[in-house]
Amino acid sequence: MKTIQNILALLLASASIQIVAAQEVDLFKTVDSTKQKEYVEATFKSTHLINGHSIETTKAGLLDFRISHRFGLLNSGSYNAFGLDNATERLGLDYGITNNIGIGIGRSTFLKQMDGFLKVKLLRQSTGPNASPISITGLASVIIKTLKDSDPSLKYTTSDKTSYAYQLIIARKFSSSTSVQLMPTIVHYNIVPLANDPNDLYSLGIGARQKISKRLSITAEYYYQFNQFSGYYNSVAVGVDIETGGHVFQLHFTNSTGLTENTFITQTSGKWGNGDIHFGFNISRVFKIKKQKLSL
Incomplete structure (x- = not known):
């Protein structure tokens, strides 16, 4: 009888251990299942980096009024006030x-250009269940040159003066201070400058933001062209972002004159090493047009 009691006690002890172990496993499973996915916010402060777009999109119901302004070349000399006598500007909504x-x-x-774009977030960096290490945004833009033809006999149509840009923006926020993005890009021209020039130009951009203080950041942007029109160079830009409440003010230097994808990516005529650098600034002011609905 004592032997049977010992066996029963051993079995009960073993069963108790198994139950406790099962409860511990179930408890951990319960904790894991209740963990929520959290999306990474503010990879970049603005929807634009310097010349081009950032990974961010304008929030629902907000209107962002943007002024992009850059002066002439710094190496143009004192006669042109080192570029201050000349300027290029873009107004955008x-x-x-x-x-x-x-x-x-x-x-x-x-070039008296009109442009429009569509920008869609495809993937967001997140933590938790089904986490994503990166964010991806797609961009499609159309640019129309409205400058009158130097030779009226050529009779270019609006379609001839139209070009398109398609871009994937792939970004990661490594910390609260550091963000990096890659921008594989295709720019398509309906009409090219020379007969042997390609209609499709391919490039890869890289951009970065390093936060220095609560309201101050350093930004940089570079586009490498895999094929290009003759006589043009890769676009380089460096900026300082100052956040002041409802708007972001940026001071920057770049070798690009144009302010649209086709001009600053594929038509940068200035060479940074020769001092062909523009000083400029970008201003962003956001207005609330429509109240956002609260999600329950």
């Missing part, structure tokens, strides 16, 4: 249809 979809239009003095 960006609007958030949803938190993930934005649209925008703009008018640039360079």
Whole structure:
């Protein structure tokens, strides 16, 4: 009988251990299942980096009024006040249809261009269940040159003066201070300068933001062209962002004159090493047009 009691006690002890172990496993499973996915916010402060776009889209119901302004070349000499006598400007309006979809239009003095774009968030960096280490945004833009033809006999149509840009913006926020993005880009021209020039130009951009203080950041941007029109160079830009409440003010230096994708990526005529550098500034002011609905 004592032997049977010992066996029963051993079995009960073993069963108790198994139950406790099972409860511990179930408890951990319960904790894991209740963990929520959290999205990374503010990879970049603004929807634009310097010349080009950032990973961010305009929030739903917000209208972003943007002024992009750059002066002439610094190496143009004192006669031109080191570029201050000349300027290129773009006025733009960006609007958030949803938190993930934005649209925008703009008018640039360079080549008297009109442009419009659609921007969609495809993937967001997150932590938790099914986490994503990166964010991806798609951009499609159309640019129309409205400058009158130097030779009226050529009779170019609006379609001839139209070009398109398609871009994937792939970004990661490494810390609260450091963010980096890659921008593989295709620019398509309906009409090219020379017969042997390609209609499709391919490039890869890289951009970065390093936060220095609560309201001050350093930004940089570079586009490497895999094929290009003769006589043009890769675009380089360095800026300082100052956040002041409802708007972001940026001072920057770049070798690009144009302010649209086709001009600063594929038509940068200035060479940074020769001092062909423009000083400029960008201003962003956001207005609330439509109240955002609270999600339950």
